[in-house]
Amino acid sequence: MQRDTRQRRAIRRVFMDCGRPLTPEQILQAGQDIVPSLGLATVYRTVKAFALEGWLVEVELPGGTLRYEIAERPHHHHFLCRSCDQAFDIPQCPETVEDIAPEGFEVDGHEIILFGRCVACA
Amino acid sequence: MQRDTRQRRAIRRVFMDCGRPLTPEQILQAGQDIVPSLGLATVYRTVKAFALEGWLVEVELPGGTLRYEIAERPHHHHFLCRSCDQAFDIPQCPETVEDIAPEGFEVDGHEIILFGRCVACA
DNA sequence: ATATGTGCAAACTCTTTGCATGGAG
DNA sequence: CTCCATGCAAAGAGTTTGCACATAT
Numbered sequence: 168m169q170r171d172t173r174q175r176r177a178i179r180r181v182f183m184d185c186g187r188p189l190t191p192e193q194i195l196q197a198g199q200d201i202v203p204s205l206g207l208a209t210v211y212r213t214v215k216a217f218a219l220e221g222w223l224v225e226v227e228l229p230g231g232t233l234r235y236e237i238a239e240r241p242h243h244h245h246f247l248c249r250s251c252d253q254a255f256d257i258p259q260c261p262e263t264v265e266d267i268a269p270e271g272f273e274v275d276g277h278e279i280i281l282f283g284r285c286v287a288c289a
Numbered sequence: 290m291q292r293d294t295r296q297r298r299a300i301r302r303v304f305m306d307c308g309r310p311l312t313p314e315q316i317l318q319a320g321q322d323i324v325p326s327l328g329l330a331t332v333y334r335t336v337k338a339f340a341l342e343g344w345l346v347e348v349e350l351p352g353g354t355l356r357y358e359i360a361e362r363p364h365h366h367h368f369l370c371r372s373c374d375q376a377f378d379i380p381q382c383p384e385t386v387e388d389i390a391p392e393g394f395e396v397d398g399h400e401i402i403l404f405g406r407c408v409a410c411a
Numbered sequence: 412a413t414a415t416g417t418g419c420a421a422a423c424t425c426t427t428t429g430c431a432t433g434g435a436g
Numbered sequence: 437c438t439c440c441a442t443g444c445a446a447a448g449a450g451t452t453t454g455c456a457c458a459t460a461t
Contacts (some may be wrong), residue, residue: 170371175345185297188337192319216377225298227352227353227402229352229394230349230362231349231353231355244389246390246391246394246396249397255391255394257389257390257391258391259387259389260389261383261386261388261389263383264383264386264401264403265403266370266383267366267379267381267382267383267401267403268379268403268405269368269379269380269408270397270408271408271409271411272368272377272403272405272406272407272408273405273406273411274368274403274404274405275371275405275406276350276403276404276405277402277403277404278401278402278404279386279389279400279401279402280400280401281386281387281389281396281398281399282389282396282397282398282399282400282401283394283395283396283397283398284394284395284397285394286391286392286393286394289393289394289395
């Protein structure tokens with residue numbers, strides 16, 4: 168991750184303009200509007216490298232495909248639209264959510280996913 | 290799903306004895322203790338058929354592999370152990386969790402996943 | 412000038428499907 | 437005896453890797 172290439176700038180731009188978790192395929196589509204020759208393998212390699220660096224994090228939502236989003240955002244959760252399959256950020260968090268763990272289980276993190284229809288699809 | 294075969298009885302038994310979400314590979318391992326000739330394709334076909342019938346439901350937790358569990362259980366959530374990668378049921382649910390959705394989003398379901406170490410690994 | 416990054420295509424892994432055989436009814 | 441279900445192996449889908457060429461530094 169030493170060089171600043173057109174492809175990497177394009178992928179960074181896509182995430183900064185978008186602010187939602189994205190699948191590799193979605194990144195490819197948006198990235199090709201900036202660098203048409205962009206290849207899927209480069210997308211996979213680049214998001215993995217960004218995740219290793221800590222600039223992106225993996226977000227695993229139902230649907231089978233791993234999504235990525237910018238890491239340095241406040242704690243938040245996700246909404247997955249059943250109609251358009253887009254993921255959205257939810258800035259809030261119910262503080263007490265980790266209290267439901269059974270006795271003896273050590274909790275070090277949590278994920279909340281809401282399902283339904285987004286504003287555009289509702 | 291008309292015939293009651295050794296393989297189907299074995300897979301049903303595995304779920305009833307286990308009471309946790311299982312991956313196809315875990316089902317295969319446990320099922321082969323009952324029917325050694327059991328094949329992975331049969332596991333995939335059978336859990337899909339059980340899910341269609343409504344006896345099983347798909348559970349999608351981080352890790353990439355779809356898991357399955359018995360459907361007719363009260364609403365609950367899941368704990369995923371970072372050490373042994375086993376999934377556990379959490380019988381409780383914070384009632385207010387769907388309130389965090391932004392304005393205009395129609396929520397029709399939710400999933401909560403806690404991460405950490407299970408009783409056995411803690 | 413040098414070595415990292417890219418794009419293509421082949422390799423891999425996980426899941427699904429086709430087909431001949433086995434077994435439930 | 438019939439036809440559904442199984443097991444194997446091949447085919448698909450999504451992701452990763454090897455290699456020669458392009459390009460940032």
